Amino acid sequence: MKTTPDPRFTHPLVQDYVRSETRRQFLRRGASFMGAAALGALAPGLLGGAAARAAATTAGALPAPHFAPRAKQIIYLHMVGGPPQQDLYDYKPTMNDWYDKDLPESVRGGQRLTTMTSGQARFPIAPSKYRFQRHGKSGMWVTELLPWTAKMVDDMCFIRSMHTEAINHEPAICYMQTGNQITGRPCLGSWVSYGLGSLNQDLPTFVVLVARPTNQEQLQAISGRLWSAGFLPGKHAGVSFRSGGDPILYINNPPGVSSAVRRQMLDGVREMNELNFRQVGDPETHTRIDQFELAFRMQSSVPELTNVANEPAGTYALYGEEARKPGTFAHTALLARRMVERGVRFVQIYHNNWDTHSNVGGRLPSQCKDIDQACYGLVQDLKQRGMLDETLVIWGGEFGRTVYSQGGLSHENYGRDHHPRCFTMWMAGGGSRPGTIYGETDDFSYNIIRDPVHIHDFHATVMKLIGMDHERFTVPYLGLDIRLTGVEPSRVINELIT
Numbered sequence: 001m002k003t004t005p006d007p008r009f010t011h012p013l014v015q016d017y018v019r020s021e022t023r024r025q026f027l028r029r030g031a032s033f034m035g036a037a038a039l040g041a042l043a044p045g046l047l048g049g050a051a052a053r054a055a056a057t058t059a060g061a062l063p064a065p066h067f068a069p070r071a072k073q074i075i076y077l078h079m080v081g082g083p084p085q086q087d088l089y090d091y092k093p094t095m096n097d098w099y100d101k102d103l104p105e106s107v108r109g110g111q112r113l114t115t116m117t118s119g120q121a122r123f124p125i126a127p128s129k130y131r132f133q134r135h136g137k138s139g140m141w142v143t144e145l146l147p148w149t150a151k152m153v154d155d156m157c158f159i160r161s162m163h164t165e166a167i168n169h170e171p172a173i174c175y176m177q178t179g180n181q182i183t184g185r186p187c188l189g190s191w192v193s194y195g196l197g198s199l200n201q202d203l204p205t206f207v208v209l210v211a212r213p214t215n216q217e218q219l220q221a222i223s224g225r226l227w228s229a230g231f232l233p234g235k236h237a238g239v240s241f242r243s244g245g246d247p248i249l250y251i252n253n254p255p256g257v258s259s260a261v262r263r264q265m266l267d268g269v270r271e272m273n274e275l276n277f278r279q280v281g282d283p284e285t286h287t288r289i290d291q292f293e294l295a296f297r298m299q300s301s302v303p304e305l306t307n308v309a310n311e312p313a314g315t316y317a318l319y320g321e322e323a324r325k326p327g328t329f330a331h332t333a334l335l336a337r338r339m340v341e342r343g344v345r346f347v348q349i350y351h352n353n354w355d356t357h358s359n360v361g362g363r364l365p366s367q368c369k370d371i372d373q374a375c376y377g378l379v380q381d382l383k384q385r386g387m388l389d390e391t392l393v394i395w396g397g398e399f400g401r402t403v404y405s406q407g408g409l410s411h412e413n414y415g416r417d418h419h420p421r422c423f424t425m426w427m428a429g430g431g432s433r434p435g436t437i438y439g440e441t442d443d444f445s446y447n448i449i450r451d452p453v454h455i456h457d458f459h460a461t462v463m464k465l466i467g468m469d470h471e472r473f474t475v476p477y478l479g480l481d482i483r484l485t486g487v488e489p490s491r492v493i494n495e496l497i498t
Contacts, residue, residue, distance in 0.1 A: 060197035061475075065467025070431020070497070071392035073199075073340045074192060074466070075347045077333075077375065079367075080173065080220050081355030084401035084416050085424040086445040087128045087364060090160055091141035094443045095127035095403065099411070103404045107444050114167055116357060116406060117417040123404035125444075126414035129361060138435040145368035148376035155379055155388075157432040157496055161439025161448045164399055164420045164455050169220055169355070172398035172420070177226045179459055179484045186230035186475075188459065189346040191484050193236040194229075194475075195468055200343030203305065204239035207344050209336070211329040212243050213353040215366040222350050231477045234287045238348060241335075243327035247306045305338055319377035322370075330374035337381050340391050354397055357406050358415035379428045392430025392465055399423055403444045422448050425458070431465045433498045456490035464492045 086092050103123040117123070131144045136153040149156075166172035171181035178185040186194070189206040198205045208227045213219075227238030241247040270289050277285040308315075308324070308331075315334065316323055323330035329351050336347040351371060356363055375395065382388040400423030401416035408414070422441045428434070440450040463470040463484065470490070474481035 060193075060195045062195050062468070062473070065196070066469040066472060067464065067467045069196075069465070069467030070390075071429070071465045072196075072390045073345055073347075074189075074392045074394065074430065074462070075336045075340060075349070075378070076188065077349050077351065077371070077393070077395045078173075078176070079354045079371070079395070079397040080222060080350050080352045081169070081218070082172075082397040082399045082401055082418060082423065083354045083367075084128075084356055084360065084364070085160070085422065085441075086401070086403055087130055087360060088143050088146065088368075089141065089158060089424040089426075090422075090441055090445045091132040092128070092403070092443055092445050093132075095125055095445075098125040098444075099127055100124045100409060103444065103446070107442070107446050109447070111421065112167060114418050117402070117404075120406070123402075124409050125403055126360075126405035126409055126416065129412060129414075130364075136435065138437055140437055143368075145365055146372045148373040152376055152379055152428075154435040155383065155428050157427045157434060157436040157438070158424065159426065159438050159453050159458070159493075159496070160422070160424045160441060161450065161452050162396070162400075162423045162425050162455070162458065163448060163452055164423075166399065167418050167420050169398065169418075170223075172418075173226060175455055176396075176398045178230070179456065179486055183223075183225045184228070184230055185482075186232045186236065186484075187227055187238070187348075188462070188484065189227060189238050189348050190229040190232050190236040191463075191473075192346045192466060194232050195473060196345060196466065198343070199345055203302070203339070203342060203344050205344065206236065206238045206346045206348070207339055208238040208240040208348045209332040209350070210240070210243060211332045211349055211351045211370075212327040213329070213351060213367065214370055215353055215363050217353060217359065217363055218355050218357070219352045220355055222352065226350075227348060231482070232475065234284055235290055238346075241306070243332075247302055305342060306335060308334060308338070315377075315381070318373075318381055320373040323374065323377070328374075329370045330377070333374040333378040337378060337385075337387075340382075340387065341385070356401065356416055358408075359413060360415060361413035382429060388429035390430065392432060392462070393428040394425070394462070395427075396425030397423065400445075403446055419446070421446060427496070431498055433496055436496060438493070438495055451495075453493055454490065456485040456488065457493055460485050460490045461493045461496055465497065 101124065103125060108123070132141045133144070133150070134140065135142050135150040138153055140153040140158060142150040142153060164172060164175055166175045166181050174183055175181045177187045193205040206227070210222055224240065227240065229237035273285050273289050311334070319330045319334050322328045323334045325331055332349045336349060339347050353363070354367055379388065379393055382391050382393070400419040402419045406415035406417045422445060438451055439448065439453060441447065442449050460470040463473065470483060470485045474483045
């Protein structure tokens with residue numbers, strides 16, 4: 001009896017897909033088929049394909065956290081360029097006596113310098129021109145440039161002994177965001193998304209916002225590679241919202257296309273993608289299907305999320321009037337609160353122009369004004385809504401700045417080069433220990449003399465706060481069990497945790 005070949009398998013495009021299938025994909029497809037067959041035999045009709053995928057999108061890779069999580073959501077405020085710690089939080093009054101004297105070689109210790117200062121004939125000390133004052137029960141020293149932040153130091157956990165090996169921006173930011181100086185690894189937000197899953201199927205699990213600084217004197221490139229999912233499934237990559245106009249391109253249907261027509265189109269595309277998956281078995285096909293479905297749901301959820309017009313006047317008393325202006329840091333901070341309130345698991349905000357190689361006196365006040373009241377408003381807003389206990393707020397850059405001046409030096413102005421040996425970060429909420437001041441640097445804010453915290457230690461601590469053991473939370477890739485904290489020893493800083 002002659003049979004007619006199934007056109008689904010004889011179409012030239014399908015045959016091309018099958019020919020391009022790798023051994024790994026073939027074996028994975030076979031395993032998936034056997035598992036599906038077994039499930040079908042045991043529980044026919046229990047879960048349809050669409051229902052199964054919907055359930056999978058809400059679940060993380062871990063059946064349960066390794067520990068009881070203190071933080072369920074994270075807002076990460078990254079100051080791109082490296083804030084000068086000695087002008088903000090690392091008060092060094094003895095440097096006033098060292099003005100314009102050379103940094104001792106015994107302090108510099110042969111440290112690698114960037115090409116921007118390695119050719120200088122001398123390295124003159126530049127004391128901070130800004131006044132400092134102690135605040136709160138903790139007695140934390142804070143610069144006069146951050147009066148709003150100074151009000152909440154007892155809600156904050158300061159780390160003044162962060163350090164890194166990276167001395168240039170791209171590898172340093174990559175290191176801070178992904179745990180590796182080489183691009184291609186999943187970022188912290190992707191690890192959190194992968195491990196814990198979604199809290200709201202109508203919004204992305206991981207969102208990225210890029211704030212526009214008031215002063216734009218020296219902007220650094222902010223690459224989409226920083227919020228890549230790396231070797232994790234693509235659905236765990238960050239979804240970038242734009243600073244102006246529609247938050248996401250094509251969030252609205254074009255003229256003449258109704259939601260019903262859009263739904264019909266997506267159903268057709270899904271059927272073709274399912275055919276592709278049955279032939280090739282590439283799991284990224286289902287990632288694409290899920291992304292299309294999420295995009296459709298976001299057409300309803302995102303406009304409501306980003307519409308801040310109905311926020312009460314008290315909101316702007318907290319965040320400042322700049323929060324009304326899309327693209328400002330204050331506006332992104334307000335959006336971050338609205339996002340975690342609606343179940344976004346991880347919000348990453350970038351604020352540019354902290355690369356103060358020159359003009360610290362002219363630029364730093366503007367940078368601080370951009371973020372000061374907004375950070376205060378965000379933390380206090382979360383606190384008064386009862387959300388701070390389960391939301392971890394992180395603030396910091398990719399490295400610190402040198403105590404010696406780059407270029408010209410005067411009492412009123414100076415510049416600072418990159419400095420990886422010590423810098424300051426802070427956390428609030430999410431199980432971090434409030435009112436803590438951890439770590440100490442020498443009189444030059446150049447070397448750590450007590451309680452160093454490496455980037456990997458910091459990541460291990462954040463993992464602990466969200467309920468994950470950084471040594472056990474691994475992903476197999478290229479024959480290795482990869483983890484965020486890498487292969488070198490790292491530790492959880494329990495003194496930072498309540």
